[in-house]
Amino acid sequence: MADRRLLAVRTTKVGIVLVAFLVLGLSILSRPDWKLRDFDQVFYVTIAYDLDRYGVFSDGIFDPVDSSVQPAQPGMFFGPVFPAMILAVMNLDQRFAEAVRCSVDSNRGHRDESTCEAYETPIRILSAALLAIAVAVVGFAAELIFRRTQWIFLFAGLFATAALASEAHIFSFVMTESAIFAFYSVFAWTLLRALIAPAAVRFAIAGAVLGLLCLTKPSFTALFPITIAIVVFFGFKIAKIPRNLIGAHSVMFAATFACITGPWMARNYVSIGKFSLTNEYASAALVERFAYDDMTPQEFLLAFPYCAPGIGDLLFDKVYGTDSMHRFVFHTPASFFHNGRDRRDALREQHGELDPLIGRLVHDEMQTNWWRYLLVNIPLAWCGAWPGGIVTLLLLPLFIASLLQAVRTREPLLVLYAVPAVLMLGLHAAVGNHYTRYNLILIGPYSVGAAWIICSVLPYGRWRPRFLASEP
Structure with a gap:
């Protein structure tokens, strides 16, 4: 009985995390496709572009040189983690990599922006996965703080999922949130x-x-x-x-x-x-x-x-x-x-x-x-x-x-x-x-x-x- 109960509890937790991933993923993917120059996305995709092309972590659009035509200079205004995540996705998805390159080149006047694809799907899926992991650890934190009940993980996870889904607009951008x-x-x-x-x-x-x-x-x-x-x-x-x-x-x-x-x-x-x-x-x-x-x-x-x-x-x-x-x-x-x-x-x-x-x-x-x-x-x-x-x-x-x-x-x-x-x-x-x-x-x-x-x-x-x- 104890083993069956433990299995049921673990299955419920896995189910909550999967529900969180699906709800958040669908909420984020349902948003319009943004150009990669929209909002603060341009900061991070430009740094990822420079990392991909030159292996240099730059200041992105604040770099004094045009890295579309000459090597980028080292920078340190932004943190390295998120641009590195974008670079990893670029290496996994060449369609996304091309969207990044086109967007950065167009932002610097070397391409027509209308020829650039607004493609952010892999980053949006990654965001949903990160948020689902976060929902899980919020539930685990609730269990750590209070003695376990039948419901504490469930409610903490569902509340977090609902609140995060309400912020799907901001998560639909290629940004750090x-x-x-x-x-x-x-x-x-x-x-x-x-x-x-x-x-x-x-x-x-x-x-x-x-x-x-x-x-x-x-x-x-x-x-x-x-x-x-x-x-x-x-x-x-x-x-x-x-x-x-x-x-x-x-x-x-x-x-x-x-x-x-x-x-x-x-x-x-x-x-x-x-x-x-x-x-x-x-x-x-x-x-x-x-x-x-x-x-x-x-x-x-x-x-x-x-x-x-x-x-x-x-x-x-x-x-x-x-x-x-x-x-x-x-x-x-x-x-x-x-x-x-x-x-x-x-x-x-x-x-x-x-x-x-x-x-x-x-x-x-x-x-x-x-x-x-x-x-x-x-x-x-x-x-x-x-x-x-x-x-x-x-x-x-x-x-x-x-x-x-x-x-x-x-x-x-x-x-x-x-x-x-x-x-x-x-x-x-x-x-x-x-x-x-x-x-x-x-x-x-x-x-x-x-x-x-x-x-x-x-x-x-x-x-x-x-x-x-x-x-x-």
């Missing part, structure tokens, strides 16, 4: 495993996955010190393990993180002369963020209904930006996004680089607008807190209820699971903008918290807090 969500979800799960059943190898795996995440999007390096703080806090206050073990686990996590990110930083030093993950990335984002400090009191207040899923779509024009909130629509000429981008481009054209200027720019902004900067973070964080669209109208209230319940019952794992994603929400409000695509990682904690609350009211679904795992 699916890879980021997958790497982050795996990182959060492996960190939970390491905390619950401490072992050096588990902390090593968590450090390695975080390293890959940071090589996909450099802003996630902010999670390195946060994770070390979580490891120390959990070891001292919750697990109460010896100090030498806490130190060893922290060192192991840091060492594997360095093993993943270190070679890329060494490459940057050798090729470009800068020992860092990226160049200009943070400075460019912060310059663009300062444009939002021009927000009026009316825009500040209206941002709350504007960004609420469903409500904002009914009350405001989010497509063409013809109303009082037009500056929140990125493509309108006077939008916050364009104002920030124009200032960034002007500074770069005048001075060449932003990194040497950023200290003075931050000082000047904080000296005159510090209070506006702090206040504007509030609506930007509110707007970014709704990944998953209309589905999140259900998930977010349940997630908040689950956090309150976790605090009341002194259940630390759900809180610790949510902390990195919530802190990244604050970081993106402080240095980014209001778009939910930067905060898709919140879908994992939202889904786990909502699943916990739902399971608590189901027959045979009573939840029981789990402070430490009874099994590895």
